[in-house]
Amino acid sequence: MISCEGLVKIYKSDDLEVVALQGLNLRVEDGELMAIIGNSGSGKSTLLNILGGLDRPSAGSVQVGPWDLLKISEDELVKYKRETVGFIWQNNARNLLPYLTALENVEMPMMLSGKVDRAYAKQLLEWVGLKERMHNKLHQLSGGEQQRVAIAISLCNRPKLLLADEPTGSVDTATSDLIMGIFRKLNKEIGVTIVIVTHDLTLAGKVDRVVAIRDGLTSTEFLKRNPNMIPGGGEQQDEKGLQAVHEAYVVVDRVGRLQVPKEYLSALNIKDKASMEFDGERIIITPPKSLGG
Numbered sequence: 001m002i003s004c005e006g007l008v009k010i011y012k013s014d015d016l017e018v019v020a021l022q023g024l025n026l027r028v029e030d031g032e033l034m035a036i037i038g039n040s041g042s043g044k045s046t047l048l049n050i051l052g053g054l055d056r057p058s059a060g061s062v063q064v065g066p067w068d069l070l071k072i073s074e075d076e077l078v079k080y081k082r083e084t085v086g087f088i089w090q091n092n093a094r095n096l097l098p099y100l101t102a103l104e105n106v107e108m109p110m111m112l113s114g115k116v117d118r119a120y121a122k123q124l125l126e127w128v129g130l131k132e133r134m135h136n137k138l139h140q141l142s143g144g145e146q147q148r149v150a151i152a153i154s155l156c157n158r159p160k161l162l163l164a165d166e167p168t169g170s171v172d173t174a175t176s177d178l179i180m181g182i183f184r185k186l187n188k189e190i191g192v193t194i195v196i197v198t199h200d201l202t203l204a205g206k207v208d209r210v211v212a213i214r215d216g217l218t219s220t221e222f223l224k225r226n227p228n229m230i231p232g233g234g235e236q237q238d239e240k241g242l243q244a245v246h247e248a249y250v251v252v253d254r255v256g257r258l259q260v261p262k263e264y265l266s267a268l269n270i271k272d273k274a275s276m277e278f279d280g281e282r283i284i285i286t287p288p289k290s291l292g293g
């Protein structure tokens with residue numbers, strides 16, 4: 001579904017250049033439900049905005065289904081956004097209309113695109129667990145319920161790819177679990193590919209594959225050891241916690257580059273050079289030997 005290779009995004013303003021993505025590689029399979037984690041400023045939202053067609057990449061390649069998002073024309077981009085992607089943001093509910101019912105809110109974007117499918121709108125609200133509340137006005141719903149209306153709306157255009165940026169950022173743990181359950185169900189039942197960007201490692205720990213971004217590059221991949229395991233409510237406060245159920249792998253790109261964590265380098269005082277040895281089984285990186293490290 002998604003293939004990024006050497007993806008670069010540079011933001012330019014007057015005399016400043018920020019390299020938000022510096023040659024990122026990422027593959028997401030059709031029908032996958034995965035999460036992207038990373039510290040603030042690592043490039044997560046930049047990546048999501050590019051995948052959603054809201055921002056243009058600077059270089060590299062990024063393919064979503066049949067679409068090449070580097071070469072796509074403006075007209076095609078409009079079509080891509082309308083037909084291929086659905087978006088969920090942390091404060092999506094803010095864009096909803098409080099004086100309309102949940103159902104009317106879901107029908108609104110359908111109306112704007114020219115075709116209201118009431119049966120499908122109802123089905124969407126049923127999928128997100130709001131069957132009983134679809135005729136309630138939005139202001140009568142809780143924050144978590146409103147976020148679920150937003151999820152229903154994101155599926156109005158029957159997207160193949162759902163992009164969620166911090167979807168549980170402003171809800172409590174129980175609602176966060178509920179929302180994750182909805183994603184899992186939608187992924188299974190309608191086969192929509194879902195990419196979740198989050199700071200929340202507890203949430204990330206509930207999907208089979210988590211990719212960590214560091215400094216605009218994919219650095220580590222976490223794969224669930226037993227994908228059939230029912231996700232528990234365990235707290236994953238850091239990447240070590242994530243490893244309770246996931247195996248961590250360093251990402252090696254096509255030309256053999258990998259990122260060594262900064263803390264490892266500073267612990268050994270490795271700056272711009274290192275020595276590397278292969279002992280038949282392991283690759284060992286040490287401070288430069290000839291320089292006395």
Ligand SMILES: Nc1ncnc2c1ncn2[C@@H]1O[C@H](COP(=O)(O)OP(=O)(O)OP(=O)(O)O)[C@@H](O)[C@H]1O
Binds near residue numbers: 011019
């Ligand atoms: N429009 C912009 N103009 C200039 N720099 C930008 C712009 N958008 C993002 N950046 C910079 O690009 C880098 C990556 O930002 P991005 O928002 O993608 O990070 P993030 O991982 O999503 O962070 P957060 O978790 O805080 O949202 C940061 O250094 C940020 O300051």
